[in-house]
Amino acid sequence: MNEKGFIFNIQRFSLHDGPGIRTTVFFKGCPLRCMWCQNPEGISLNKTLFCNSNKCLDCRSCEKVCPEHAVSFGEFGPLINRDRCTLCLECVEACPVETLEAAGREVSVPELVEDILKDRVIFEESGGGATFSGGEPLFQPEFLVALLKALKNLDIHTTVETSGYSPWTVLEETAAWTDLFLYDLKLVDEEKSKHYTGTTNTLILDNLKALAEKGSNIQVRMPLIPSINDDYVNLQQTAAVLIKAGIDELDLIPYHKLGTAKYANLGLDYKLPHIKEPSTDQCFQAKSILKRYGIAAKSEV
Ligand code: SF4
Ligand code: SF4
Structure with missing residues (x-):
């Protein structure tokens, strides 16, 4: 019970992270680098510094307190030199309007x-519970298992959202x-998987099969x-x-x-700006292909 872990958000009243109304805890750290990730602040196990220049008052307090001289000012407000920044977060303390914000905090199992448990009544009334997401919750296995054990003892339903990329013993x-596991499959083709997620997917596919054979609820x-994973071949392979x-x-x-928008605030490039959200027709077509192969x-x- 003394384990501590790093999280970056707790989202209450979640409706899409498992049955009922849920409290979703987002873990820091992920071994994958999916180009479409919408929680880039969850990738690093360390704290993350957001800089949302739109809110800046140009008071320059951040520049004055930074011990590393990592803050400068450009046409659109503060610029952080990420190579110099040591994540001391003094600028966050000094900023009066949350232009600079940190994501990530350490928390113990009893605290979390x-x-x-503040949402226990909601869980009981809705058939909900706690969901662990991220980042990748399996990236902090001791912390995750300690949390799951504590919640099991309290009869709280638990869901783990995972990419499945972890040693089998951890899973x-x-x-x-x-x-319940919410198991995220992305791509079946090995080369495409490496290109778009930064990792091979053999472990992910093997773990899914092993987890299913074990009788886990998935x-x-x-x-x-x-244009990345909605093609006929990937859908057919996914069904298989x-x-x-x-x-x-x-x-x-x-x-x-x-x-x-988070990417710019974290000083990162978003690599898929040209990809559009799928239309109703594209979703329908994907479902039709999957249905043809038994899914x-x-x-x-
Ligand atoms: S976190 Fe610390 S080192 Fe980084 S920019 Fe802010 S004050 Fe400077
Ligand atoms: S402390 Fe905050 S509001 Fe002031 S200049 Fe820096 S980022 Fe802008």
């Missing part, structure tokens, strides 16, 4: 459980304490991203992977761009 131990999800694992349902999550797919669009 106490926070989650196996996690499965012993988890009520809901597989796939972001539907036009699922059928092999004894799974015949898939949730399609239409790609969206809600988090892309009942659903999406909100």
Whole structure:
């Protein structure tokens, strides 16, 4: 119970992260580098510094307090030299209007459980519970398992949203304490997977099969991203992977761009600015292909 972990957000009243109304905790740290990631502040295990220049008052307090001389000013406000920045966060303290903000804080298992339990009545009335997302929750395995055990003892339903990219032993131990996995499949083709997510997917596919054979409760999800994974071949291969694992349902999550503004605020490039959100027709077409290969797919669009 003494484990501590790093999280960057707690979202209450979530309706899409498992059954009922849920409290979703976002873990820091992820081994993947999906180009479409809408939570880029969750990638690093360390704290992350946001700089939203639109809010800046030009008071220059940040520049004055920065011990590394990492803040300068350009045409559109403050600029952070990320190579110099040591994430001391003195500028965040000094900023009067939250132009500069930090994502990421350390929290202990008892603290987080106490926070989650504030929503217990809502869980009981809605059939909900706690969901661990990220980042990648399996990237902090001891913290995750300690949380899951504590919540199991309190009879709180738990869901883990994962890419499945972790050693099998970690996933196996996690499965012993988890009520539901939201398992995110992205691409089946090995080379495309490496290109778009930064990792091979062999482990992800093997782990899905092993988890299904173990009898775990799994809901597989796939972001539907036009011109990246909505082609006939990938959908056919995805269906084959699922059928092999004894799974015949898939949730399609239409790609969206809600988090892309974060990239500029973190000093990062968003690599897919040209990709559009899928139309209703594109979603329908993807579902039809999956159905042809034995998979009942659903999406909100
Ligand atoms: S976090 Fe610290 S080092 Fe980085 S810009 Fe702010 S004051 Fe400077
Ligand atoms: S402290 Fe905040 S408001 Fe003042 S110049 Fe820096 S970023 Fe702008």
